[in-house]
Amino acid sequence: MSEPFVDLAVVTTPSGVLVLGMAGWIDQWPEHGDPLSVRATAAAEQGGGHLHEPEDGPSQEWFCEAVAVPAAAGRPLKVRAQTWDSYDGQVIALLEVDLGLPWPGDLGGEPVRLGDLPVDRCGMVLGDARALDSFVGLSGESIDGLADVTYWGKYEDDAHARFGGKRTPQYGGQGPYGRLELPLREAHELADRIRSWAPRSGLVVSMDARTHFHLLQRDGEIHPLLAGQIELDGSQVLQLGWEPGDHSMRHRGERAWDQVYAVTLERAGTTTVLRWTIPAETDDPE
Template structure:
């Protein structure tokens, strides 16, 4: 007997908003997975609406799954042209069939999530509360070295080892807000412009974003309710030039089930620009 789950590939910026429009994500994905997979969107009874929740759900073996990506070099670094997930299941269709089109997804500027549907029911998104009472404070810009000398912190590493913003991580929420106020007071006493300060509560979204900062594909993982959740970020230059506007501008890309021998793959294809071969 094969234990099945429901795997979701969805837009990170809205993954926690499904209950606002009806059934929880796990209820919707279970129904789609029982039919072999499908495209979830809002409104559910009409065509996909711009800027609303979107995802694709498929049945999958209830175990860790292999995820692969093909890339090409875009404006500021590598971006995904092909995402594949081995679902750990036999090919369900006609032995001669090669693919099943499930739907088309835009690339969310907040990134894309891949994970178990039931685990994602408890995902805390961009505007949620801290899950552990902690937050991270970061600051960067023209006077960052002066601020670092006054307030300390460590340099966050980014892709290719480049130095990121200074920051103090895992602070209790009240300490994080006090530090932001202290930096603000310091700036006002000797007026300076060009320093940006941010305090990010430990939501699941933020922890995934933090985990992927130094990865070439901005890929980060966390554990949520016993399942591994993967977030894929997107190069800002590539998104603003090729994918900006998302569904409103018909910037959507095919998600399919593919036969690989006797097994089944979930595949998302995002073509490279014609003059930039894969």
């Protein structure tokens, strides 16, 4: 792959354990046994590993998956990517994280395969294992008692004239109209009023509680690679998204259709990096 690397962000791991996992499932781990941090720490103590359900069998389709590795606890970890132009624009083809640790001398020089992960249509989360135990996901409760209401479609200008709001920021243009950071009750009432007014099939209305998942996605909407970041329990957490067209054409079906991609530990000079390789379409095996 000849494309140059693009710097995305830095993440921090106060616990010394880094997790790359499916964003749609990060808050679901406690429902199936030990918290994510417990399982991730155990894997990191072995040098890194693939976390999945069930623990004692092959990865279950449409379920929790993540990779956990040891990482430096006292310094920011640089995250960067190589990209390629897919169906709707640029997407990540190689994700790399500098783990801030020396390459173990007993591993030789060859990459260590930890497992493979699908591209979650809800995005991927990269962050500290212990911090992610408190992650509020897609269907969780608002973390601040607030919610965002957005609407778009054929009659969006008529709705804007009646209900107000502003265009939300979006990379490469303007997003839908919205009224953000409303108290939950007010947000529900506004969304119901817009839905009741809207001509049938002429307007889409979304009421999103301000969860960690929602805040990451909102922040990512202004980034060309849909990379959003928040602070969670004193650590910097990053979420990565893929364009809908790319996911639909190349990643749809995920593990159920064997759309999974290798995660490795690799040597970069004297340091250790985590790499997740999602081949460009021209590089895919036939």
